[in-house]
Amino acid sequence: MDSVWTNRIAAGAAEMHSSAIRDLLKVTAQPEMISFAGGLPAPELFPVEEIAAAAERALVESPLVTLQYGPTEGFGPLRELLMTWMARLGITVPADQVLVTSGSQQGLDMVGRLLIDPGALVAVEEPTYMGALQAWQTIRPHYLSVPLDDQGLDVDALEALLAAGARPRFLYVVSCFQNPTGVTLAHERRRRLIELASRYTLPIIEDDPYGELYYEGSRTTPLAALDIELHGELRHVVYLGTLSKLLSPGMRVGWIVAPQPLVDRLVMLKQGLDLHTGSMAQVVAYYACRDGLLEQHTPRLRDLYRERRDVMLQALDQTCAGVEGMHWTRPGGGMFLWVRLPAELEAEPLLQQAVAEHVAFVPGRAFHPDGGGGSTMRLNFSHSNPMQIEEGIRRLGGVILASLAL
Numbered sequence: 001m002d003s004v005w006t007n008r009i010a011a012g013a014a015e016m017h018s019s020a021i022r023d024l025l026k027v028t029a030q031p032e033m034i035s036f037a038g039g040l041p042a043p044e045l046f047p048v049e050e051i052a053a054a055a056e057r058a059l060v061e062s063p064l065v066t067l068q069y070g071p072t073e074g075f076g077p078l079r080e081l082l083m084t085w086m087a088r089l090g091i092t093v094p095a096d097q098v099l100v101t102s103g104s105q106q107g108l109d110m111v112g113r114l115l116i117d118p119g120a121l122v123a124v125e126e127p128t129y130m131g132a133l134q135a136w137q138t139i140r141p142h143y144l145s146v147p148l149d150d151q152g153l154d155v156d157a158l159e160a161l162l163a164a165g166a167r168p169r170f171l172y173v174v175s176c177f178q179n180p181t182g183v184t185l186a187h188e189r190r191r192r193l194i195e196l197a198s199r200y201t202l203p204i205i206e207d208d209p210y211g212e213l214y215y216e217g218s219r220t221t222p223l224a225a226l227d228i229e230l231h232g233e234l235r236h237v238v239y240l241g242t243l244s245k246l247l248s249p250g251m252r253v254g255w256i257v258a259p260q261p262l263v264d265r266l267v268m269l270k271q272g273l274d275l276h277t278g279s280m281a282q283v284v285a286y287y288a289c290r291d292g293l294l295e296q297h298t299p300r301l302r303d304l305y306r307e308r309r310d311v312m313l314q315a316l317d318q319t320c321a322g323v324e325g326m327h328w329t330r331p332g333g334g335m336f337l338w339v340r341l342p343a344e345l346e347a348e349p350l351l352q353q354a355v356a357e358h359v360a361f362v363p364g365r366a367f368h369p370d371g372g373g374g375s376t377m378r379l380n381f382s383h384s385n386p387m388q389i390e391e392g393i394r395r396l397g398g399v400i401l402a403s404l405a406l
Helices: 022-028 050-062 061-067 077-088 103-115 130-135 155-163 185-200 221-230 260-274 280-287 293-320 347-354 386-405
Strands: 098-101 121-128 142-149 170-176 204-207 237-242 254-257 334-340 376-380
Touching: 022 098, 022 170, 050 098, 050 280, 077 098, 077 237, 077 280, 098 103, 103 130, 103 185, 103 204, 103 237, 103 254, 103 260, 142 155, 155 185, 185 204, 185 221, 185 386, 221 237, 280 293, 293 386, 347 376, 376 386
Parallel strands: 121 142, 121 170, 170 204, 204 237
Antiparallel strands: 098 254, 237 254, 334 376
8 A cells, every 4th residue: 555655665675575485484384384494493402491591691690781782893702702613613813803793694784785886796606595685685786696516606607707807796605505505615616716706806705604514524614714824814705604503593693704994894884773783692692602502502403404404305315206307405514405396397386386285495586686496496404303304295295296297
């Protein structure tokens, strides 16, 4: 319905569209629904007792800090803790280069506001995280899509684009167990990417919410660490981290690690957004983590999610392995896998049929800035238990086979 406000909406805001995942969550909240749609952690592994104890300590030991306004940069002890956490990955920066944010999603919003003008070129993986596309949609950038394969970003394709004269404001990459595909940028490609960044003066936004959720081998070295290794300082990479996937998404505690010239501008920008990330969330996160909760809790997450990934892969192999033209990724970690359907099937109408069978997924088109990916879908394996995963894949497989038989 029109109102006095209708004709006063800014041009960029007028083109906003709702998140496919947020919309799906309304449907998937139904108790009979098996949802592979949201990127939700397993609620049974929330460290409730530890966080409750941390909240009590925060209010007893530091009540004025916990309940009062705080510095925009973030709670000092938490920044120091995050600095130490980053150093173990090779991201050796002073605490002054760590800025606490209201989840890593705010970090995406902030770098977009700071670095993108309307119509500017931004390089992204294809497919890419839909939350980044949504964060920047009101600015209306143009996207330079770089393809992925099972080794992550196609660095050869990116180099060809740069050599041909493309000059994006930055490259956005989810470096480990990418959302939505689950693939990880191979180490040799990481080194080449940092070399390309140096040669072409290419800024990189590294989003790394899933790096600690590896199920084989060891933690992959972040791009930010390789940047420091090559240049002796953080020069080309802005790193985004979050506690959402490791402790609790409801706490909304994330962080940005940025080269020093950007930090002051990011702080000024955040002052106008929310003054600072909530003091209570920051102080509780600090008390929860200072005695080693992350180190104790993360292995539990890896064990549970590894099992659920394996159950989903086995169920897909049993249900859909014979479907010609259907393929899916086999991620080494994270929370998602990516399914390519037979070319004659479209995921969006398939979703309507799946919801009728009480199973849900995210259609792949939402992850493509150019609207492609119609025959793809993202499946989440972290939230549902093994019995739900087996039943949900059985239902989904039945919908796919029925659609092919029409």
